[in-house]
Amino acid sequence: DSGVTQTPKHLITATGQRVTLRCSPRSGDLSVYWYQQSLDQGLQFLIQYYNGEERAKGNILERFSAQQFPDLHSELNLSSLELGDSALYFCASSGQGAVTEAFFGQGTRLTVV
């Protein structure tokens, strides 16, 4: 158990809909990262938050947005869903310092039908 909790584990929704994925980082970790992993692909970085503020942005679509709340949990919002958005979405968290372990949650598997 990495200590990072993602909910829900599975999500099936229709095209055009909006969903919210939730991530609770390890206790004390200030950084939260979101990644997308499509079938047989590597993890693609979406966005990083550090202590409530956006720190880095990757290839995140405009239809996607995220935020980190004062209690440090984070939510990834995906809207106007398309079939191609079907993927595993991982959240990771890490503590302070430049060389710290990043712990990953078990992911949310999103299926858009």
Add this chain to the structure above:
Amino acid sequence: KNQVEQSPQSLIILEGKNCTLQCNYTVSPFSNLRWYKQDTGRGPVSLTIMTFSENTKSNGRYTATLDADTKQSSLHITASQLSDSASYICVVSLKNYGGSQGNLIFGKGTKLSVKP
């Protein structure tokens, strides 16, 4: 463009044999390099982290090397076990001058299958 490339894409070995996975990167500014193990459908789990000044690090049967001059790393697995079947991902962390860990750039991974 920051990139991490791994080879081979896939590898099949017999139980008990050794293997070596390769990683080349063009990432700047470099902070550290990590190897992760990812079982199918699960989150990646860290095996090793190496900074610029480290050229080898071991974690049980896993030994990672780093040549910062040539921007190459390898992961050597000794006496493979069936449970080693997984994807092995090379990840390079960017330096973040804000004090926190920088962005992680992932390779596509090497899919290892260990057969009895």
